[in-house]
Amino acid sequence: MAAPKKTPLVAGASLVLLVVLGAVAYAVGLPPFEKRGEISADRVCGSLGDGEAAAAALPDALPEKSEYRFSGQDGRRSDESRDQFASHCFVSADGKTLLSVTAEMVTSPSPDSWSERVIKDESVPGENGGPTLDFTAGDKALATGRLAAVYVPCVTEGRLPGGPRHLSVVAHAVDAPDSSEKAARQSLVDLVLMTARHAHERATCDLPSRLPDTSPTL
Numbered sequence: 001m002a003a004p005k006k007t008p009l010v011a012g013a014s015l016v017l018l019v020v021l022g023a024v025a026y027a028v029g030l031p032p033f034e035k036r037g038e039i040s041a042d043r044v045c046g047s048l049g050d051g052e053a054a055a056a057a058l059p060d061a062l063p064e065k066s067e068y069r070f071s072g073q074d075g076r077r078s079d080e081s082r083d084q085f086a087s088h089c090f091v092s093a094d095g096k097t098l099l100s101v102t103a104e105m106v107t108s109p110s111p112d113s114w115s116e117r118v119i120k121d122e123s124v125p126g127e128n129g130g131p132t133l134d135f136t137a138g139d140k141a142l143a144t145g146r147l148a149a150v151y152v153p154c155v156t157e158g159r160l161p162g163g164p165r166h167l168s169v170v171a172h173a174v175d176a177p178d179s180s181e182k183a184a185r186q187s188l189v190d191l192v193l194m195t196a197r198h199a200h201e202r203a204t205c206d207l208p209s210r211l212p213d214t215s216p217t218l
Helices: 008-028 051-061 111-122 181-202
Strands: 069-073 086-093 096-107 140-143 147-155 165-173
Touching: 051 181, 086 181, 096 181, 111 140, 111 147, 111 165, 140 181, 147 181, 165 181
Parallel strands: none
Antiparallel strands: 069 086, 086 096, 096 165, 140 147, 147 165
């Protein structure tokens, strides 16, 4: 005897039940759904500057994980005769670094030499993060879907031995974000600029930063 056919009403009820069960599983983080871990302003690294803005920008720069860990150093150059400044923020999950945001005082090569070094050092070929786009910030700024960097004027010629100094600020998505290339790129630009503004103050720079008040849309 042939099995009775499901009526449209029964089939519809089954579909609704599956949708409801899926929503419940997602809400509580049951496999195969993984609920994204909370990113709050009080947990992000101080080196990122504005905690609320950083917490809002971070998700698009990260893969979805059930929990994120933050570790960082919010450097400060309190002695203006010193030629060193550095800060960093690392976001990790499952024992692996997902994102790094760093700021470092460097002697001042040309902006083009700096950008070539950044792309080489961070090992983010264009094909992994889309095309490299320049944007207006500092003396040089660039971004892909995996990297954003800005070269910020800091210390005037003659203030420190060896010439003027810049801040090299880099946000690097070590692990591929789950957001679109455009959203990830915008998130990294937001993060690198807020970090650069904060670092420029903490490094007691005497040169204007040439950083925009708001992030450009790329």
